[in-house]
Amino acid sequence: MRFVFKTNYIQDIRPWKDGYQLSLYLFLLALVFSAPWLLDDFFLGELTNVLIWAIAGLGLMILTGHTGQVSLGHAAFLAFGCYANVALIEAGVPFLLAFPLSGILTGIAGVTVAIPALRLHGIYLAIFTLALSILMDDIIVLAEPITGGVTGKFVGGVEIFGKLVDRWATPVEFFWLVLGVTLLVTIGYINLLRAPLGRSFIAVRDSEVSAQAMGVDIARTKMISFALSCSVTGWAGALMGLYAGAFNNETFSVLISIQLLMMIVIGGLGSIHGAFLGAIVVGFLPQFLSISKEYVGAIFGGNAVAIPGLEFGIFGMILIAFILFEPLGMYGRWLKIRTWFELFPFYRKEMFKRQKSYLKTERLR
Amino acid sequence: MDNAQLLISGLANGCVYGLIALGFVLIYKATEAVNFAQGDFMMLGAFVTIGLTNTEYMGLPFWMALPISLSIMAAVGYLVDRLIIRRLFGESQSAVVILTIAMGFVIRFVAGLIWGHEPQTLQNPLAGKDIRFGGLVLGLEDVAVIVVTLLLTIGLYLFFSRTKLGLAMQAASQNQLAAYYMGIPVKQVQGVIWALAGVVACIAGILFAAKGSVDPTTGLLGIKAFAAAVIGGFGSLPGALAGGLIVGVIEPFASRYIAAGYSQVAPYALLLAVLIFRPNGLFSQVRAKKV
Amino acid sequence: MSLLEFESVTLKFGGLTAVDNLSFEVEEGEVFAIVGPNGAGKSTVFNLISRFYDPFAGSIRFDGHDLLRVKPSGVASYGVARTFQNIELFEHATVLQNLLVGRHRHRRTNLVSEILFLPSVRQQEIKNREKVEEIIDFLDLQAFRDKMISGLPYGVRKVVEVARALATDPKLLLLDEPASGLSVEETTDMRWWIDDIRKQMGITVLMVEHDMGLVSGVSDRVLAMADGAKLALGPPEHVQSHPAVIEAYLGKAS
DSSP, rough: OOOOOOOOOOOHHHSSSSHHHHHHHHHHHHHHHHHHSOOOOHHHHHHHHHHHHHHHHHHHIIIIIOOOOOOOHHHHHHHHHHHHHHHHHHHOOOHHHHHHHHHHHHHHHHHHHHHHHOOOOHHHHHHHHHHHHHHHHHHHHHTTHHHHHHTEEEEEEEETTEEEEETTHHHHHHHHHHHHHHHHHHHHHHHTTTTTHHHHHHHHHHHHHHHHHOOHHHHHHHHHHHHHHHHHHHHHHHHHHHHHHHEEETTOHHHHHHHHHHHHHHHHHHHHHHHHHHHHHHHHHHHHHHHHHHHHHHHHHHOSSOOOTTTHHHHHHHHHHHHHHHHHHHHHHHHHHHHHHHHTTTOOOOOOOOOOOOOSSSHHH | HHHHHHHHHHHHHHHHHHHHHHHHHHHHHHSSSSOTHHHHHHHHHHHHHHHSSTTTTTTOOHHHHHHHHHHHHHHHHHHHHIIIIGGGGTHHHHHHHHHHHHHEEEEEHHHHHHOOOOOOOOTTTTTTTEEEEETTEHHHHHHHHHHHHHHHHHHHHHHHHHHHHHHHHHHHHHHHHHHHHHOOOOHHHHHHHHHHHHHHHHHHHHHHHSSBBBBBBGGGGGHHHHHHHHTTTOOOOHHHHHHHHHHHHHHHHHHHHTTTTTTHHHHHHHHHHHHHOOTOOOOOOOOOOOO | OEEEEEEEEEEEEETTEEEEEEEEETTTTTTEEEETTTSSSSSHHHHTTTTTTSSSEEEEETTTTEEGGGGGGGGGGGTTOOTTTTTTOOOOOOOHHHHHGGGGGGGGOOHHHHTTTTTHHHHHHHHHOOOOOOHHHHHHHHGTSSSGGGSSSSHHHHHHHHHHHHTTOOSSSEESSSTTTTTTHHHHHHHHHHHHHTTTTEEEEEEEOOOHHHHHHHHHHEEEEEHHHHHEEEEEHHHTHHHHHHHHOOOOOO
């Protein structure tokens, strides 16, 4: 058994519970920092990919996991960030300026979208954002002078302080860039969650009426959440563009939106860990499938060189399994395992039991 | 004359959207859940029927295959509720949305494994026949689509507004606990509704596969049908049909009078406009939470 | 000047008159209870104060401010806090986090400083926690401070809701059926707490309650309502024996 005794307020304010937890995270961090020496270029590239997905996941997590607004259209903001970044670079803006700007511009775009969307609840917001994501495809085609339309855009490396940072030519430098962004976003996110604004997000998620009664301005809070969420997603999009090297109107399809949402659900809604765990699944699933292709092929028949929809099919099954058996996602499962060890031998299954209730409509008639 | 032709084909398309939308609304009305896999149910229904009738598969006569495929889809709907959805009793709407989206992916994947990814058409007795009406040439399939859809919508509407069972189903959605106390078996009702949604999806699939062709990705049509349901005002059966017709008609006209690419854009642009200006749909419902 | 003034407030839903030309004042420092049969419009009065509804006619003034000019989220900043009849806590957050949301109206930091977690934010957090811990001690919630709401029993949730309202540092506390669903012991605790809230903290309490024992035990004045209108107003004993009140509860003697 392990107890944490609290003796002052700082213990509640700092992001880690105790020295044990801190050292665990520092160890993980050290492991990631040593990746360029441990992994070859291919796997380093994969790790970079996972980190980029994690940033995107963090972006959506702010809105969906912590503010409770389900978005099925975040690929639109990935696209916006990606094109904004490239357009700025092509206009001669140095990367170190273009990159932050691309996120901020995406945030502004997000707020513009949020204003009409604020009145929408739950399912209506989901369908609104879904439509947005579908329309983004056409908007990109229509905005051909900026976006290159169907042909798309190609982007080589970028220069930071005269050094070339490119996915293929200098994968290690690119990894540092992505890791840096990941860390900054994560630290900002952690800070937000322990400050009043982050708590007001959670308040809006769990009960709008009482949040309002506590003095939280619902519309304003949702707007800020949209802005932050879209900014972070925009940065992820910009990095995705650099990672892919080439992209067009179909790169950020509505399927990516859905995949992103599924990813954070699998990882665990409402936790920073969830975004990372989900990203690991999304990032490594294709590799895992291609490695196990022979076996998969043997089961489903055929040579299984490429089974269309396989990846999404498997992904869908994982998601269904999680929603049915572990609605809190991978992070929820981890919490249970951890609690089991911490309380050994006093763990009871009922500790995490969720209350089930009959549903009462929110419609009046 | 040309416009009339466009209108008819648009209406026929719209009817299919309307039927899928009907499935959405059925489930929403009775369970407050949203089944994003409804389009995939339709695709599955189409493939099941193709598998039963088409000569390269089992080659049963169409009228014999029809009841079999309808009951298969009813069973699928019921089992989905029984095995999956029912476990989410009391969870948020969003959980069901995400779950059914995932289910759609799985259905598409499985359908691809069984029937392949080539577009296929349902061999049916109406194929290739048409009616001439003045200067109009109407495919018999198009006419059948419109007639069947109208009959089905009216039937369901009457069922929900006139019969005891229909009213019980509505009651079950508005307040599950109260309905349960009044002796309505809420869970069974929910299962029946899902089975019904499976049947409606199957009919939509048959009509769709008869007048065109299906492949596993056809299920994504569900998104467009969902737009139709929202445009019509979620929760109203005639509204769903109206929404479907609006979307069906707006498509060919948009590509005709604006530009070819706009047939895809128009329904969603309309959806955004509806959501912004009439967030509860054109045939609206009041939403408010009581504290 | 009274702390809260209702002046001929009327609210209609469609054809139904939920509150009918209602006037009353709540004086600073008193415990004021509203009683009445179900559907009398008691909770509606609270929702009017919280600005969830716009009245059809009349005025609501609090501490010299016209409440009808304030948006719903602004009411708290004048010092009005409330609980809800069907508990509206933030389910997936800890008791401590719930109480800290109560401190939201005292937020002086902005987005940027919070993301960077500047020293000013840290200072504010420490202050918030000092206040919140005081309330945790006051209401004996120490054992639950790091527990998720979703795992708490009903009685504790009720207390947490009161705690969250107190965390806002209110001048007026609105309690919507604080004792409903509580056991006899818990109701007795609630009674002492309400007394202490008034005496130690100097907070004015306006409550809706069915439990007449609790009402006559703690309140200075009682307003009895039926069908949205005022039946009687005065000290508990006076209202309890008022013929119109007895009639509303028990029906007309034939």
